[in-house]
Every structure is written in C-alpha cells, then in structure tokens.
Amino acid sequence: MKKAAEISFLFLVCLTFLIGCGGEGSKKLPVTPEPGSAGHYYLLGLDTADIEAKLELYNKGLAAVKDKKDSSLVALLDGKIYAYSRLGIEDSVDFWIDSLISAAEFQGDLFYMAKGYYRKSWSFRKVNPEEQFRTAYYSRNLYLKYGDSALAGRRSLDMANAQLGYGDYAGSQESAIEALKFLDEERDPHYVSSAYNVLGLSYGEQRLYSEALKEYQNALKYAVDRKDSLSYLHNIALLYKNQENYSEATRIFREIINSDEASESSQIRFRDNYAFMRWLQDSTCKADKVMLKALEQRQEIGDREGTLASYSHLSDFYRNKDPELSRFYAKRYLEVAKSLSNPAAEVEALSRLIPLTEGKEEDEYVERYLFLSDSLKEANVRLKYQFAKIRFDEERKEQQINLLKAENLTQTLRSEKLRTSNIIASLTALVILLFSVGLYYYFRQRGRKEKVKQIYRTESRISRRIHDELANDIYHVMSSLEPVAPSPMIDKLERIYQRTRDFSRENSEIVTGAEFLKGLLNMLSGTVPAGTKLIIRGEDTINWNKLEAEKKIVVYRVLQEMVVNMKKHSQAKLVALVFSKEGKQIKISYSDNGVGAEQKVLENGNGIKNLKDRLKTIKGNAIFETAEKGVKAEFFIPFKS
Template sequence: MLDILDNKIYYHNRLKEYDSSLHFADRLIKTAQIQNDSAFIATGYYRKAFIFQYLNQNEKQFENTYAAREIYLKIGDTASAGRRTAEMANAQSQLTDYTGAQQTATEALEYLSENDSVYLSSMYNTIATTYRNQEFYQDAAKEWRNALKYASRSRDSLSNLNNIALALQDDKKFKEAIKIFEKILENSNLTDRKSRARFMDNLAYTKWLQDSSAVVEDELLYAKEIRRKENDRNGLLASYNHLSDYFRNKDTNLSRIYADSLLITAINTGSKTAQLNAIQKLIQLSPANKTKDLSDRYIQLNDGIRSENIRAKNFFAKIRYDEEQKQKEIDTLETQTALQRIEAMELQNQIIILSLVGLLILVSGGFGFYYLRQKHTREKIREAHLTETRISKKIHDELANDVYNVMSGLQSIVPNNMIDKLEHIYDRTRNISRENSSIPTGTNYLPHLLSTLSATVPDDTRLILRGENSINWNQLVPEKKIILYRVLQEIMINMKKHSNASLVAVIFSEEKSLLNINYSDNGTGTSLQNLKTGNGILNMENRILSIKGKLNFETEQEKGLKILIQIPS
C-alpha cells in the first residue's frame, strides 16, 4: 500500500498535477503513521517538500524537508538526513537567508559521504555564495574550488570555474580571473549559446575593470544580443548592468538607457536586488530633479527587502523552535516518569519499613543496616536529579538573551500564550547570575553580530549600521569580541524594551589603537541618575572595564540616548 501511494505521487508529479501529488503525499504520511513506519513517514514529508519546490514555495519546502530530516536522524539514516539538510540550505538560500543557509550547509557536510557528489558540490556552492555576499572573496573562491572537485557534469564544472573567476574579479585579481574566463571559452564542450554569452560578457567586463581604456564594446553588445535572442532574462540583467557601467564615462545618455533596461528587466524577473542596483545607477546618472523620487523608491525597496529577509529568518527560526519545544516536552515527560519512579521507590521503602517495625526488637541490627543503605540510595537519586536541575538552569541562564530575541521576532507569528510562556522563561533566567553563551569569534563573528543586532530591532524601527566592514576584526582578541557582542546585545535589548525609538544607529570606527562604537537613538531617553540605577548598565560597565575600555552615556528625558564604547584594539 505504501509503495503504491509513493508511485502515485511520482506519477502525478510527472504530469505536473501537483494538487493530486500533495493529496497522495498526505495519505502516504497518515498511512505510514498508522503502520508506525518511520521510513515512509519521512519519505512522505520529503515528497511534499519536493512538490513545494516545484511550486516555488520555499518556506513550505523547508518545513517539510526539516520534518523528514528529523525522522531520518532518529532512525539512524544519516545519508538521507544529509541530503535533506542540503535541501534545507538551498531553500534558505532561495529566500536570501544567506547566514542561515551557510550554517545549514555546513551541517549538511557533516552527514554527506563522498558518494553524494551532487549534494556536496551544491553545499560548497551555497557556502561560497554566502561568503561572496559577505565580501569574503578569497574564502568564496576556495569553497567554489571544493564544489568544482565534486562537479559531476561539464556544465557544472564550467559554472564553478566562472564563479571562481567572479570571486577573483571581486577581489580585484583581474589577471587571474581573465585567465579562467579565457580557459572556459576555449573549452570544446561549450556549445550552449547562453553559457557562451555569459562567459564572453564576464571576460569583456573583467578586461574593462582591469583597464578602463580597454575597448570591449563589441563583445559586450554581442553577448547582450545573444541573450536577447535566447530570451535569457537573467543573462540580460548582467549585460545591461555591465553596459551601463562601461558607458558611464563615455556616453551618459546611453549609460542611463541601459540602466533603464536593467530596471525594466529586473521588474519583469522579480529580482529586487537587481532593481536596487538599477535605481542606484539611475540616481547617479539622472538630473537632480529626478533623484528625489528615485531615492524614495530606493529606500522603500531596500526596506522591503530587509523586512522580507527578517521574516524569512524568523520563519526558519520558528520551525526549529517548534521542533525544539516538542523535544523539550518529550524530555519533560521523561523527567516526570523518573520522578514517579522515585516516588514509587520511596513508597516501597515506606512499606518495607512499616513491615519491619513489628520485628524491630529481633532484627534491629539488620533493619538499621538496610535502612541506611536505602537512604543512601535515595540520596544519590535526589542528588542526581538536583545535578540535572542545576545543569538545566545553567543552560537556560546562557540562553536568556537569545530567548528574548526569539520571543521578540516571533511576536507576530505565534499565539499570545506562547509569548507569555517565553516571557516567563526569560524573566526567570535573566534573574540568575549567568555565564556567557557560545559566540563564534572567527570569520563568522561579524555576520553573527550584525544578525543579532538586526533581529533585535522592532519592525517599526529603522537600524543604520556604518563602518562595520572597515574594522580589522581579526586583530581583536576573542575575549574582547565576546564582551563587545554582549554589551551591544544588552544595549539593543534595553532599547527595544524601554526607548520606543524609531531610528537607531550603530557606527563603528578605528583611530590609532582604539575601536570606537557610537550608539544613538531618538527614543524617550532618561536621566543619567535613572540610567545608572539599573543592574544592566552596571554589568555593561564591569564588562568594558575588564578589558580596560570606556563606556560613556549621554541622555536626557525625551532626547534619546547616546553611548560611546571605546575598546583598545
């Protein structure tokens, strides 16, 4: 029966009858649950995820893939779990949650074997794309070389080589990038016109970046014409972008025409990132009387993209959170079972003691020995339980601020009673003296910090970040990174709770041997006397002083808050 249902799903997928496919996928899951067949339950969720991928519903794809992955892990099928984890990463990448995609892809590599070459190549490609978006171009090129090792098709190998060259181009290593593009174009297997236009366009553009006097107009126009004839709209985005740049200092009107074409094509393809790029070009190329409308349009579009990214991150976080809550409920039931066993033992001991009272005179010595031994057993059990409780408190203690961030991010998408429970957990854990939670202090430090700052900001508050990429974070020792992270986290949480600010700015800068962080908001503010009475401020000052830094506050009632943090770099 289960095999028949699975075959029906496959049949309707081939006919693109996805409503029918979903119906039989749900039947497969329900039937497998009745038969207690975990493997087919996981298969059912995987089939649903595959259908939602066809339908470009990436959130539902992630949700069902996650459910399948968890079941495969429970039954010990790590190979299938690795493939499903890889598909989760791809879904996150499609929704521009690049940081989450990178973390999930890295997790997938732990499960995948050398036989899963297609998935391995895909995961290295996902990680490389994330690094490139974060401007870690050398790391991106390295991961694309790893993807190249596992590429199983010629077109995938050429695509990875192209991406390596683009990362080198971003890193201004134009000579190396040009060599790769020329090598690709010399490949005898390159017969696809769209691919040839792609590589030709990238080669010409890179030559121009290396030497602005290089004459590459014919190559750029030829590649654009091929893409137009092939109806390659994504390729046209790149061509219009490159042509607008190429003519900027040669023919302003022509450059603006190509920027307009870029904007129209970006709108037709639904690429909001390309739309931002086009509007930015038009702002630079248009008369002053048109820049205001363009600027307003840019800000509106940029804020929309930011909101979508935050929603996507919160959605993925919610799915993981819900699954973790289910596991906690299971753990709670197991704890209750253990307590019931203890109570049963105590009751049994009491019965034994009462039974022995009548024989106390005859067996007092034996009874005393037995009682002490039973008491010792009970004390060991209680001590083990107390130890588990202390460990649990320690874990909650470390997660206090993260729980608050999750709670804030989920306010609009989970029931109020769940928010109340989270608030209760937060209040309890925040009142306990806690140690710092684990924070990445390597190359992922800055993305992790920025993600935390962005996630803390309410939906109706605008966050401005400046100068973060100008800081040499590698020179900052891990201890200082951790303290800075915790202090900024405390500031942002206090802002969200008390300030009612609509605008928050965090500016990073370096001068001499000092790292400066200027925080400001337009919130309600307070008096310095009230500010100094809080334990949070005292904790922040103690943290900063521990690394010989300075923390200065400037605030007045209804005039916002300014904070200067100075740390020796």
Template sequence: MTTLFFTQSCEKKNQKNYKKKTDVTEINSFLAIGHKHYENEEFDSSYYYYNKAKFASELKKDTSRIIHSLSWLAQIQRNLGDYSGSESTSIEAFPLIENSKYLYGETNIYMGLGNNFLNIFDNDNAIYYYKKAINSKTDEVIKADIKNNISIAYTEKGDYQKAIQTLLPLILKKEIIDNAKTFARINDNLGRTYEKSGSSKALFYLNKGLKIRTQIKDNWGLISSYYNLSEYYRTRNSTLSNKYALIGYKKATKLNAVDDRLQCLKSIIKNTRGNKSKKYSLLYFKINDSINKVRLKSKNQFAKIKYDSSKEKDENIKLKAQKVLQLEQQQNRNFYLYLGIGIIILTSILISNFLIANNKREKIKASYTTEIRIAKKLHDELANDVYHTMAFAETQDLSTAQNKEILLTNLDTIYSRTRNISKENSIVEVGPLFLPRIKEMMSSFNNNEVNILTNGIDTINWTSLEDNKKITVYRVLQELLVNMKKHSQSTLVVITFKKNDNKLKIYYTDNGIGAAFEEKKLKNGLHNVVNRIQALKGIIIFDTKSNRGFKVSFMLPT
C-alpha cells in the same frame, strides 16, 4: 551586481534523484512541496517543508536527504540575505558529507558557502570553498559554473588576469558551448572582467552574452547583461548607460527580483539629474526599506520554525521513552519497581519543567535586552542619518555632481551603520570558525585613529572551550571595544590571552581617558560585562586609576 548574477548551486538539478529501498515517501513529499513553494518564491513555506524533510530524514537516519534538505534551507536563507544563518546551516552538514554517498552533497554545501562569502565580499574564503566544490564529484557544466564564480571572486579582488585566465578556457569546451545558459553567463562575466581591466575586448563578450540570452529568452540572465552593459557605457555614453539600466530595471521589476532592481536603480541614479534623480533615489529608499522588513520577518520566522521543529523532536523522543517505560511496567508487576519508575518519571517531569521554564525566562530577558539595545542604536545612530539624508535629497539640487556625491556618501554611511548594527547583534559562531570570527570582530574596530593589538589568541585551544564561554568571551570583548570607541578616546588597545591552571585569562588595556569617565559608565554600558562573567562563575577586575587609561581583566574556568 557581481554577487547577484552568478550561478546557484546544482541543487535544482537533483531534486528528485533519489531511489532507496526504504520507505521515504513522506520525506520525498515534503521535498516536493518545499521545492514547489521555492519555485513560486514563497520562501517561508518552502523553508517550513524543507525543515520538515530534514526532521523526517533525521528520524530515518537518511544522510543524503538530510544534506539535501540542509543545502536548500541554506539556499533560502541566502536568497533573503541571511548569510550568517545560511553559513551556520551549511556547516551543520560537515559531519555528514564526509561519509555520504550522495554525489552532489559536498558540491551543494561547498558552493553554498562560497556563494555566502562572495555575497559578503570575503573573496578569499569564497575561492577556498569553490575550489573544494570542484574537487567533489561534479560534471563539466557544474565545474564551469563553479569556475565562473571563482573568476567573479578574483575580479572583486582586482586580480583581473587570474579571472580572465580562469574563464577563457571554458568558452572553448564543447560541453559549455552546448549549454546556452552557462555559455552566455561565462561570456557576460568575461566581458565584465575585461571592462574592469580596461580592455577593448569587453564590448564583444558583453554583446555576445546578451545575444545568446535574448535567443534563449533567459530573462534572469538578461538582467545581468543589461546591467553590465550599463556599467560599461557609464563613462563612455551616459545615454546608452541609462537606457540599458532602465531595461534591466523593468525586467527585474517584472520578475520581482528586488536586489537586481536596487542595483539597476543605482545605475539610473548615477545617470540622471534633478527631479528624475530625486524620484529614483526615493524609489530606491522605498524598495530597500521594504525588502529589509520582509527579510527580517522571514529571518524571525525561520528561527521560530527551527525552534518548533526542535521542540517536536524532543517531544517524540519523550514519547518513545514513555512507551518503553509502559512496556516495562506491563512486563514487571512488581509494586516497588513500579513505584520507583513512577518517582523517576515524576522527578524528571518536574526537573524538565523547571529547566524549560527557567530557560524561557532567560530567553525572554535576553531578547528584551537585545531589542532595547538595537532600538537605541537605530534611534541614536541611524534615524538621524536617514532623516538628514532625506532632507538633503528634498532640499538640494541633485543635478550637481557635488550634491550627488554627498547623497551617495550619506547613503554609504547609512549602509555601513546598518551593517555594523547587524554584525553586533548576529549569532556568534562557536564552531571551527570561532577564531577567525572573533579576530574579524576585533579588527573591525581598527581605523586611522585606533590600533587594536592582540597577543596569545592563537595559543588558546578554542575547540575545547564550552560554547557558552566562547559566546561570553566574544560578547564581553565586543562590549569593551564598543565602550572604548564611544567614550575612551583611545589610540591603542592591547588584548592579551593566557591559559593556565584550567583558567582562561584575558587582559584588556587601552590608553584612553580612564577613570575620569569609566567609573561613571560602569553601572550602564559595562553592566552587561560584569553580569556575563559572573554568570559563568568567573572573576572580573577593573583597574580605573587616574591617568593610566582603562584596564580590565577577567578570568573564566575551563
């Protein structure tokens, strides 16, 4: 529940804070409509208009409104659980915020990134970006909200002392006390942190936060208070714990806060037995499945909106180019010049049409391949787990602690598999975060049975490598590691990176069963590896000698 009840960025506060001499009526209209849809939780429509505002701002080179639009687009993606997409959108603003006079631009972008990392439990990066937000130009209340988020990250890390030291000075500041919502949020978070640390002070601050939120009718904040009180009483008084969880669930249902409903349902499931536990478990599955479908649909819709906007931008550029050519034709009636321009235009159109058609074919093929792979993973890895868990919930007595623990373990396994499938098919970061992302991907295959070692990865100048080659390196290594995990029975994998003579060389070695299985699999699982390398005019060599594990090396021109 911690990642659901922290403050959002200060973007709302500055929705209409624009006064420029240039004509920006159209942009402000898009921003206002986007915000209205956002308030009504119509996120698809809101995203559409903020994207139009961004496009219009780019045409006018209005940096502040570009940043403003990007921060809202990232916020919407974050609301729908698309943290990778939200992070990419926020990073688009990096080149702009350095020279922008938009006072809250840096704050919104950095807070948004901090919120993303907090949601995916990357607490160190969350703290890093929250601190960057504090260093930007913000007022004391906003700084307090940011520090509150920093304390949440410290709590999630288990550093309760730092979290408490961050929060205590805030409750003494007049500006914070005068802002009831912020004051209640800090007290509630302080109580939760004390509860985590085992302090007897927890209940005082939790009740204080609840009292303030009740007085000001802060319904969203009340969900947090009821949930945290439910967690506080879970090991102390199961009746009270269940009572607060139910109140929180009803409020979340009334406000259509689906993530909060799921969190409260988890608490209710822990406090109930028998048929009631089964009832709430099935309700949890139903809500979770429904929200996942909605978010996937929205994510696809966002991608289409971006694509259409990019296409519209290209068409505008082409129209401008055509007007320039027409003007030149009117000014100069020379037949040969006219003919030359005509030939150039015709050639450009033919080449453009060819490239567009070819690009569409490649995209369709890639999408089809990805869909097949995802469908197979869902069927092979996830469907059986869901079926067995449902069967277990229907046939077993969930009132026993052992069966309840088995159910929760099965749910956690399903969640982990789903998250892994999402990571394997997410967009590859090719910007400044490429190196930490590829390290994270490789380290995710580490476990008690397999050890992944890398050598020389930090010596490569990844920023100079073309984006498509970064994506290829990422996907090839991912494919090799997935193949290793499924088939090779390895206990050790070594991946070495070298660059010389304008060539990037990567060597993969494991101590698995080697040729006895890999030769048979080369035409299936590793077929994509060969295609990716050859598409970039690279070279790949498989060493499948018996009893020597599995070795492969590939080289890409740089």
C-alpha cells in the same frame, strides 16, 4: 559579485532539483505487479523516457488504485508530480503534493512523507522562503527518522540554498556544514561539491575571500563532471575579480570561456562576465560588442535572469561614455526585474537610474529605491532570524514531542507493570488450575490403565487356574474312566477338556514388548479354524513399539474376541483384517463372509458389549454393520505416534 553569485546560485538550485528528481527515485515495489494493476502502470512509467507518456501511465495507475493502503499509490503520486514539473505544469502541482503527503501519512510511509515535503519545499522556492526552509527542514527530519542520512543531507543542502538566496549567510554556512556531516563523499560527490560551493558563495558574500577560495577548491575536488567544474571555476574567477586580481581571473576565464562541455547559457555567461571584467581592468577596452552579443543570445534563448546581468553590465559600461544609452539599459534592467518580481534586482536597477535622471522622475525613483531598500533590509533581517527561529521552534517541538513520548512511555511502563502483575497472578492461578486438571487427568488415565491391567491380571489368573486345576482334574478323571466308561462318555469328557484348554488359552498372558505383533499374528492364525482363510494387511505400517502396553492388550483381546465369535457362530470361509493409520488413531477393519447376524442381535450380544467395554477403557470405539452375509466392523484405537 552579487549578480554573479545569484546566477551561480540559481544554476546550483536547478541542477540540484533535477538530480533530486531522478537520483532519489522511488522505493521499488516488493513484488511483480499483475498486468493492469496500479503497480504495473507505475513500473511502465518508470521505464518510459517520454515525459508525456510517463504522465499518462501514472494517471492510469492512479485510476487503477482500489485501496488507499496500496503502496503503489504514493509512488504514482510522486511520479505524477515529477512529470508535471518536467512539463512545466505548475497550476495543480500543489494539490498533488498535498495528496502525496496525506496518502503517505495515512500509510505511515516515512520515505514518501519526506519526499512530499521535499517537493513542497521546491514549490515554495520563488514565493515563500520561510515555507521553503520549513518544509525542507521537515523533509530532512523525516529522512533521518527513515534512516537515510544521505537524503537528509540533501535536504540540509536545500535549507542552505534557501538561506543563501535571502542573505542569511551564517545560517547558510551552518546548514551546509550539517549537510556535509550527513553526506558520503564517495556515494554523493555531487551534493558534497554543491555544499562546498554554497560555503564558498556564503564566505564570498561576506568578503571572506580566502575562506571562500578554500571552499571553491573543495568543491572542485569533488566535482563529478566538467559542467560542475566550470561553474566552480567561474565563481573563483569572479572572486579574483572582486579582489582586483585581474590577471588570475583572466587566466581562469580563458580556460573556461570556450569549453564545449558548458551549456549554451553558461557559455554566454562566461563570455559576458569575461568582457565586463576586462573593461573593469582597462576602461579603454571595447567590450560592448561582446556584451551586446551576449544580450542578444540571452534574449533568443529566453534567459530572462541572464538578461538582468547583461543590462547591468551595459548600463555600467555606457555610464561615462553615453549616459542616455546607460539610462536606456538601466530602464530595461528595471522592467525585467519587475517582471521577475525580483526586488533586489529592482533596487540595483534604480541605483543606476537615479544618477542618470532628473526632476519628478528622479524623485519617483528615489522614493521607490528607499522603500524597496528599507523593505529588503527589514525582510533580510527578519528572514535571518526567522530561519533560526524556524529551526529553534521545530527542534523545541521535537523536544516536547520526545518529552511527551517519554512521559507516555513512563505511564505505559507503569500500566504494563500493573498489567504484568495481574498477568502473573492470573498465570499463577491458571498454572495451579492446569496442574490440578493435569493431576486429575493423570490419575484418571492411570486409573484406566490400572483397570485394563487389573482385568488382564484377573483373566491371566483365571486362565492359569483353569489350566492348572480344572483342566488337569478333568484329564485325570477322563484317564481313570477310560478303561471302564463307554466311548460316548469319554468323547464328551474329551470335548469338555478341549473347551477348558481353549478357554485357558484365550485368557493366557500377552507379550506386550517388541514381540507383540508376532504374538498377535500367531494368536489370530491359531484361532481361525481349519478351512477358513485369514487375510491380514497393513500390520507392518503401524509402529507397535510406540503403542502403550494396555492398548496392546485391548487390541489383542478385541481381535481375539472377534475371531473366536467367528469360529463359534459365523461358519465363514474367509476373514480379512486391514490395519491402517488415520490421523491420531489406529483403524482396524474386520470383515468375514459368514452367515452374519441381525444388527440388533449383533449390538446387544454379550460378546460385543464386552468388546466395547474394553475399548472404552482406552477411549477407543467400534462400529459394526451386517448384511445378508458376513459381518463388518471397524475398531479405532487412540495412537500418538
């Protein structure tokens, strides 16, 4: 039973690793990488079935990595480790696994940290069961932190396999049950069936046969292919054999022994165990031919683990029939066990050799047997407790880390509370300051607006008095003198009267509501003298309804001032006004083809000074330039649309 269980266990572990390599895969890169980049070579490697070509592409990708933060670095390292494992290159695998773990820790990538410890656990499978278990445990915890319970379940299954292989059956059951809690029956049936198989092997080793049979049947229920089913049926047959229920064991062996779905090594194992079982059932059965054929086939395919079982069976078969031949196979059993560094198998071989040997050689075998037996017992006891201690120590370490995190969080919360109090005090002071600045700005703006309105009201009042009083008085004087005064005097009075009316109109009230643009255009067309062509563009592109009233007044007066000055001094035949929106300003471009003026005279004229003073009240600006003919100007009015 023990040898059969070991073979089934090795089959399970190998199959789990191969599926782990391909099935767990890697995280996909978020974007399509550029040709020649590290990510590009990684994707090419993923799409390549040839392992050597895959390794070459991954090496090119690693050479193309320019930054340790490149997410494709960890994927390439993991791919290289997988390729090395498939090619049987084990010398430098440990170095690349450590490189993967370091790179993943640097990038804070929990997925590849967990993957690295999984790879490390696999590398320890034959040399250090404690580290195999510990690193599988690390990987499991990291997958849980990453949020992938399925992968955490697979690592719990790895822990169960490590414990099973070294006789910690109770611990193996605990880890396998934990794996079943994490695994999803629909998404991970292979791993679910493997976990039940581990439970069956654990119960079987403890001679709890009915419990073992239940778990094997569960394993069969979730088996994903015929190969797995055959392996589980084989274990059930061995279970019945150990219970000496040979008829049921024979029935199962007949079902599986000639199955085409089984691998070559599995078919050999089935035939060898079936022949050995029939001999146990009937000592007259000539089973040695089948067992010798199995040994020959195992040697041909290089199945060294399988040859252990063949030598064990043949030594037992010939023990009473041909002691010398039995001793020969027991010696071969011992030689292969030593070459595989398998002390448990070596003890089994010695137990067969001692009764068949005499003298000094027997004493040597006995001494070696006692030494190995004591060592194995001590190691098994130590490992059983060591596995539990590893789990306990790591869980306690996690608790301590969580406690430190909690203390740090409490301290952080205190610091944050103090910081929050300081921030609140600072914000309160800032709010008061901003409120004060805002209040100052508001009153300042209101003062500017009030200044514009005051100027406007003053101009309107003067306009009304000129119109109602001065113009009317001049008109009455002119009317009373018309019968007696000479015509030149009457003409002079007429001109004075017209100038008074013009001045009144220039300072008349302005409509600042929805009719503003219409009033502005009427003013401009009415002010330009006959014979001067006025061109206006872009006025409809401005949303005048959103311009404040005081700014409308300034726009109106500035343009009025420009066309009045043009009328008085320019003698222009063409005047152009272009309105446009530039950022948060209205831009008004003015140009005419009049006589122009020197820049110095233009800048220092009272009219231009008054115009600029108006613009300053609303934070506007004006730029003038002159040439040999004409005047050009640009006016900028702040405007928040």
